[in-house]
Amino acid sequence: MENYNFYKEKIEKQYNQDLKEILTTLYITNEQGPSVSAKQLGIPRKAFIHFVNHYGLKPLKLDDIKKKVLA
Structure with a gap:
C-alpha cells in the first residue's frame, strides 16, 4: 500500500487535483484504457487499476458505455 500512496501523492501534486477527479477524466471522460492512462500519468498499469x-470507477465506465451504445 505504501507504493500506492506514493503514486497518489505524486499525481495529485503534479496535477494539483484530487486523484479521483484525474482518474475520472482520463478513464471515463476521455475514454482511455488503463494502459494508456497509466503511461500518461507515469505510473504502473497495476497501480492505475488499483x-x-x-474509487469504484469501473461500474461508472460500464454505465457510460451502456448509455452511449443505447443512445
Whole structure:
C-alpha cells in the first residue's frame, strides 16, 4: 500500500487535483484504457487499476458505455 500512496501523492501534486477527479477524466471522460492512462500519468498499469478499483470507477465506465451504445 505504501507504493500506492506514493503514486497518489505524486499525481495529485503534479496535477494539483484530487486523484479521483484525474482518474475520472482520463478513464471515463476521455475514454482511455488503463494502459494508456497509466503511461500518461507515469505510473504502473497495476497501480492505475488499483486506484480504479479503489474509487469504484469501473461500474461508472460500464454505465457510460451502456448509455452511449443505447443512445
